[in-house]
Amino acid sequence: MSLNALNTSTAGLQVTQAAIGLVSQNVANAGTAGYVKRVLNPVSTLGNSGVATGTISRTLDAVSLKQLRLETAGASYTGLSAKVQGQLDALYGTPGSSAALDGVVNSFTQSLQALTTDPTSAASRASAVSSARTVATTVAGIAQGVQDLRTGLESQLGGDVAAASALLSQIAGLNGKIAGASKSETGTADLLDQRDQAINTLSHYLDVQVSDQRDGSVTLLTASGATLVDHMAAATLAFDGRGTLSPEAQYSADPSTRGVGTVTATTPAGARIDLLATGAIRSGSIAAAVSLRDDTLVQAQRQLDDLAAGLSRALSDRPATGTAASADGLTGFDIDLTGLQAGNAVTLGVRNAAGVSRNLILMPTNGAAPDPIDPALTDDPTALVVPVDISGGPSTFAAKIGAVLGTGFTVTGTPGGAAGSVRILSDPAGLALTGASASVTVPTSATDTKTGRGQLALFVDAGARNGVFTGSFEGGSHLTGFAQRLAVNPAVTADASTLVDYADATASGDTARPQYLTDALTSRTLTFSAASGIGGVSAPRSATVVGFAQSVIDARGAASAEAQQLDEGQQIALSSAQSRFAKDSGVSVDEEMSRLIQLQTAYSANARVLTAARDMLDTLLRI
Structure with a gap:
């Protein structure tokens, strides 16, 4: 014993x-x-x-560990989103300040109002030109800042993807050591800790699903089910970054048209999967960077492009609205398209027999525009866009429009009207016309300052497409990136009297043009694209140029505040998950x-x- x-x-x-x-x-x-x-x-x-x-x-509490990884990925997503949204908001300046976007636009309109008071004042003319130049440089500077942010995210994606790929390889290696070790060995716990920590770190970059295997190894899957780690084999992640990004550089599932980098996973068997095209990454810093690069900042660029286009076309275009017409039982509209240029879209409202309404956009071209034209690049992404070749001149407008509209429509010249006026009729029992409108650019060139009326090409395109902005699609969309190319017309800069003199015999002190320019910015309602996201993305927005500029800066501030609030809430959730895990494990x-x-x-x-x-x-x- x-x-x-x-x-x-x-x-x-x-x-x-x-x-x-x-x-x-x-x-x-x-x-x-x-x-x-x-x-x-x-x-x-x-x-x-x-x-x-x-x-x-x-x-180890597996439930709290899973929650910790979920909240870690979410916090990385919201953290990066809040950071970039804050940087984006800062580009626009403090709302109401003289240097902010709304401040410089308001100062410009005030300088035009001052010119209406004393059109003969050289100082007032110079001030108006200077204020216009400030608007152009401010819009261009903000737009360039947007692309700088996109370029920074492109670079970050390269680093994050490389780090995530290294972690996958590390996890696969630890799988092999754990599977080959005896469960009674003290070192096994250390290996398990190392692997869990590697997976936790990986969660900062992307969300993964973890599945335990009987041999002690784990399998990692993306949210869509793509395998990243299987026992001792790991996929290799790669990112084909494109360096400095431009407004035209956007994501596409088609590699031939894609202008930005994408994340691909190469399996041990050699298969390649585009993780962005398949929507495999939904959280973490990689998903946040992709969303910001391809959605948030692209929309910010579109807002600035729309604002630049509004500034230009509000001052240079005349609105053309159809008047009701009928003949032989058909109804429709007469519309004066005299002076129509490539890009001056003609919008027809149509309603079918079931009562469903839709916009039909006739896009004038000179024969060099893409076909089809992406509706997302127009004011209404739900519209049917039909190119119309107007290179034959005003006398061909009616025939060309009739040819593209096809059966069900009758298109002729307006009786007694000018060569560019057309009458568009349809059978009200079929596809009925409910409206017709267009915005026709009056100046034909940047030097065409004496148009005989108030319109003036004060803001022009200073890029490779130098000249009057019409919204043309010749050689591609002229709208994309226009904010960076916005400039004051050199002809106006060289001769500020063009702000007043709209004809050879303009009377001294004539306020017609200054008043027209002022009203065009503060009173005339324009249609801004639904893609800008101001007030929603389901329909175009109607606003004055000044009102749209204010809406842009308000939307940016609201988006930044919302992103900050989401991040604060997510950080609290992460802190709670960390506390729960620490308490249990x-x-x-x-x-x-x-x-x-x-x-x-x-x-x-x-x-x-x-x-x-x-x-x-x-x-x-x-x-």
């Missing part, structure tokens, strides 16, 4: 000593990131006559100290049993 007691107490001392060692290890790593508390699981020997150290395991020094006292008591008890057994043996030997 004394020998059994001696063996049992010796084993108990060994188990207690190992448990004390684990307590020491836990306390030492209480502040180590990714460390999970260890516990010793002793087992009884044969017949419950003794004890053995058994295995060392981690007190982390090290509590107080608990470890309490455990140490218990182990000390057990150690002392086993030592006393060992001492008693030794004394009994000594006594027996002396008999």
